[in-house]
Amino acid sequence: xKDYPDFDAGDLAQDESFIRWVKSPTPELExxxxxxxxxxxxxxxxxxxxxxxxxxxxxxxxxxxTEYQKEMMWNRxxxxxxxxxxxxxxxxxxxxxxxxxxxxxGLSYFAFLYSQRNEAGLENSQAKSTIPExxxxxNNGKYPLKMILSxxxxxxxxxNSSLRYPQSFGSDSREVYLEGEALFDIARDPHRPFLxxxxxxxxxxxxxxxxxxxxxxxxxxxxxVRSGKVSVFAQPTGKAxxxxxxxxxxxxVLSPNQQAVYSREDAxxxxxxxxxxxxxxxxxxxxxxxxVDAKMGDVFAALEKAYGVEIVYDEEIMSGCYxxxxxxxxxxxxxxxxxxxxxxxTYEIMDTHIIVYGKGCTD
Amino acid sequence: MTECSDSVLWSGLKxxxxxxxxxxxxxxxxxxxxxxxxxxxxxxxxxDCIQDVFVxxxxxxxxxxxxxxxxxxxxxxxxxxxxxxxxDHEWNLQDGVSWDDMENLIDLSxxxxxxxxxxxxxxxxxxxxYLHNLSPRQYEAIMLRFYDEFSYEEIGEIMxxxxxxxxxxxxxxxLHLRQYAQFLA
Numbered sequence: 352x353k354d355y356p357d358f359d360a361g362d363l364a365q366d367e368s369f370i371r372w373v374k375s376p377t378p379e380l381e382x383x384x385x386x387x388x389x390x391x392x393x394x395x396x397x398x399x400x401x402x403x404x405x406x407x408x409x410x411x412x413x414x415x416x417t418e419y420q421k422e423m424m425w426n427r428x429x430x431x432x433x434x435x436x437x438x439x440x441x442x443x444x445x446x447x448x449x450x451x452x453x454x455x456x457g458l459s460y461f462a463f464l465y466s467q468r469n470e471a472g473l474e475n476s477q478a479k480s481t482i483p484e485x486x487x488x489x490n491n492g493k494y495p496l497k498m499i500l501s502x503x504x505x506x507x508x509x510x511n512s513s514l515r516y517p518q519s520f521g522s523d524s525r526e527v528y529l530e531g532e533a534l535f536d537i538a539r540d541p542h543r544p545f546l547x548x549x550x551x552x553x554x555x556x557x558x559x560x561x562x563x564x565x566x567x568x569x570x571x572x573x574x575x576v577r578s579g580k581v582s583v584f585a586q587p588t589g590k591a592x593x594x595x596x597x598x599x600x601x602x603x604v605l606s607p608n609q610q611a612v613y614s615r616e617d618a619x620x621x622x623x624x625x626x627x628x629x630x631x632x633x634x635x636x637x638x639x640x641x642x643v644d645a646k647m648g649d650v651f652a653a654l655e656k657a658y659g660v661e662i663v664y665d666e667e668i669m670s671g672c673y674x675x676x677x678x679x680x681x682x683x684x685x686x687x688x689x690x691x692x693x694x695x696x697t698y699e700i701m702d703t704h705i706i707v708y709g710k711g712c713t714d
Numbered sequence: 715m716t717e718c719s720d721s722v723l724w725s726g727l728k729x730x731x732x733x734x735x736x737x738x739x740x741x742x743x744x745x746x747x748x749x750x751x752x753x754x755x756x757x758x759x760x761x762d763c764i765q766d767v768f769v770x771x772x773x774x775x776x777x778x779x780x781x782x783x784x785x786x787x788x789x790x791x792x793x794x795x796x797x798x799x800x801x802d803h804e805w806n807l808q809d810g811v812s813w814d815d816m817e818n819l820i821d822l823s824x825x826x827x828x829x830x831x832x833x834x835x836x837x838x839x840x841x842x843x844y845l846h847n848l849s850p851r852q853y854e855a856i857m858l859r860f861y862d863e864f865s866y867e868e869i870g871e872i873m874x875x876x877x878x879x880x881x882x883x884x885x886x887x888x889l890h891l892r893q894y895a896q897f898l899a
Contacts, residue, residue: 361888365881370860400837404888407841408860414751415744416761424761425739428768 358394363401373405417548418526419485419515489513490531500527503538504545511566534562537579552613552620556581561605572613575625576605583611585620607631607659609703623702628658628683640678640686647672650690651707658683664707669694672712720784727775735775739768742788749789749862753854754796763795786864790872837895844894852887855880 363369372380388398416424488508490496496508501519508514512531520526520543529549537545537556547554549565552572559579565572574583584602602620603611608628613620640657642650647669651662660683672694678686687698687705696709718726718737726734743764750760767788771778778787845853851873858869866877866884873880 360892361885364888365859365884367863367865370863400892403838403841404891405860407838407845407891408856410838410842411752411845411857411861413748416747420747420761421743424743424765424768425736427765428739428772431765431769432772 358397360397360400360404363394363397364404369401370405373402374409418517418521419528422485484518485515486518487513487515495534500525502540502543502545505536507534509533529563529565531566532562532564534560536560550613551585551615551618552583552611553586554581554583570615572615573610574605574613575610576607577629578607578631581605583613583620585613585618606703609659621702624660624700624705628660630657631659640676642674642676642678644673644675646670647674647694647709650674654683654686660705661703662705662707664696664709668709668711669696669707672696672709724778724784725780727771728778728780730775735768735772738771738784742785745785745862746788746792749857750792750796752857753793753850759796763792766795767791783868785862786868786872789858789862789864793872794874840895841891844891847894848887848890852883852890855883856887859884 368380368383371377372384384398388395488496488498490508490510490512493510495510497505498508498514499505500516502525504525506514509532512529512533514530514533515528517526523543525540525543525545527545527547529547535545535547535556537559545556547563549563550567550572552563552565552574554561554563554574556579559581560577561579561581562575562577563573574581582602582604603622605611605622608625608631609622610625611620611622640653647664648666651664654660655662674690674693676689676693678689681689687707690696691698691707694709694712696707698705698707700706718734720738720741723734723738723741727738746764746767747760750763751757754760770791771788845856848856855869855873858864858872859866864872866880869880870877875883
C-alpha cells in the first residue's frame with residue numbers, strides 16, 4: 352500500500368501487510384516495517400498499540416472439534432449421501448442382501464455390511480486413516496471389567512460406566528471418552544499422549560497408572576494418580592481441546608499419591624493428597640523406617656521419598672530433635688502422629704503438603 | 715502423503731472424487747467448527763450445519779463454480795445455514811463463565827510469559843477483555859479479518875454486506891476497543 356501518512360493504530364491494524372508482520376514476520380516484512388518506522392518515528396506508539404490489538408484478537412481461544420466429533424459428523428454426511436444416491440446403491444448386491452437380512456431381523460449384520468460398504472467407497476481416502484472408528488464398551492454388570500486397548504494399555508471399567516475408544520489409535524494422540532469410573536494403566540508412548548475426556552475434565556498422560564471418577568450425576572470429577580505424572584485440565588462441556596494446542600491449557604500436574612478434584616458447580620480444579628497415601632517404594636526398602644537417634648531432617652526425607660509427599664517444617668526449631676522409632680506398615684497419618692508425639696510437634700495436611708509445627712526439643 | 719492444493723481437491727470434488735471430498739472435509743472441518751463457535755453457542759446446531767454444508771457440497775458438486783476460494787465458499791455456506799436455522803439467534807460466546815475463567819487461572823508457560831511481556835502484557839490483556847463488548851457483527855468481522863485473513867470483499871460476501879461497510883465495521887470495532895481499554899480499565 353501507500354505511505355500511510357495519517358495512520359493511527361486502528362488503520363495500521365487493518366492493514367493486511369501489518370497483520371502478516373505481527374502474525375508471522377518474514378525478513379521482507381520486517382525490513383519494510385522497520386523502514387516505515389524509521390521514516391515515521393512519531394508513529395512508534397501507534398504501531399505498538401496496533402500490534403497489541405492484533406495480538407489481542409489472535410489470542411481469542413480456539414475451539415476445535417474432537418476426533419470423535421469429526422468422525423460422527425463425517426459418518427452422518429456419508430449416510431445422507433448414501434440415502435441421496437439410493438437408486439445406484441440399490442443395485443449393489445451387498446445392500447440387497449443386507450436388506451433381506453434386515454427383514455429377517457439381522458440388524459447388526461446390516462450395520463456390519465453397511466460399514467464395509469462405507470469403507471469401500473472411501474478406498475485410498477485420507478478419512479480412513481485419520482478418523483479412527485470408535486467403539487463403545489459399557490459395563491452394566493456388578494463387577495469391574497478389564498479391557499485391553501490396541502496400544503496395550505489396560506483399563507478396569509467399574510460398574511455403570513462406559514468407555515468410547517477407537518479400534519486403533521491415530522498417529523499423534525490416543526483419545527478416549529469415559530463416563531463413570533475407571534482405573535487406567537497406560538502403555539508408555541511419549542509420541543502419542545493418552546487423553547481421557549471425562550465430563551468437563553481432560554486428563555493427559557504419557558504412560559502411567561491412575562483412576563478417574565466422573566459420573567454424570569455427581570458434583571465432582573476426581574483423578575487419582577498411582578504412578579508416573581499426569582496433567583489435568585478443565586474444559587466446558589463438550590468443547591474438546593485440540594491436541595496440538597493443548598499445552599496452553601494445562602491445568603495441574605499430578606504426582607503419585609496426589610489427586611485432582613474438579614468441582615463441576617463452580618468449575619474449580621484443586622489438587623490434594625489421597626486420603627490414604629500408599630507407599631511408593633518397594634518393600635525391601637521399608638527397613639529405612641527404623642530410626643535410631645535419627646535427625647528429623649532424615650526422618651522427613653525418608654517419608655517424603657516413600658510417599659511422594661512434601662513435608663514443610665522449621666529446620667532450626669527441629670534441629671535439636673532426634674527420633675528413636677521403628678515404623679512399619681502404619682498409614683502415613685499414623686506414622687506422622689507417632690513421630691510428632693515423640694518430638695513434641697503437631698502436623699496438618701494442606702493440599703499436597705504436610706506441615707509440621709514443632710516447639711523444639713530440649714533435653 | 716502429498717499435499718494437494720485446494721483447487722486440485724475442488725476440481726476433484728466436481729468430478730465426483732470421494733477421496734478429494736473427504737480430504738476437503740479433513741482440511742476444513744476444524745476451522746469451520748472454530749469459526750461457527752464464535753457466532754453460535756449451540757454445539758448441536760454447529761454440528762448439524764457443518765454436516766449440511768458438506769452434504770450440499772457433494773449433492774450440488776456439478777454446479778460449483780470453478781474458481782471459487784474454497785475456504786471462503788465454505789465459510790459463507792456455513793454462516794448462512796447457521797443464521798437460517800436460528801430463529802432466535804443469540805449472541806453469546808461464553809457458555810456460562812467457566813472457559814474464560816479457566817483460561818485466566820492457568821499458568822502461562824515460560825515462553826508464553828515472555829511473549830506476553832514483549833507484547834505489552836497488561837494492555838493486550840485489557841484489549842482482549844473488551845473484545846467481547848463489541849457488537850456481534852464487529853466482533854465477527856474483526857475475527858474474519860485478523861484470524862482468517864479474508865479480504866474485505868470476501869468478508870462482505872460472507873456476512874452479506876458491501877466491502878465498504880465491512881471496512882467501517884472493522885474500523886469502528888477497533889476504535890471502540892481502544893476507547894474501552896483506555897477509559898474503562
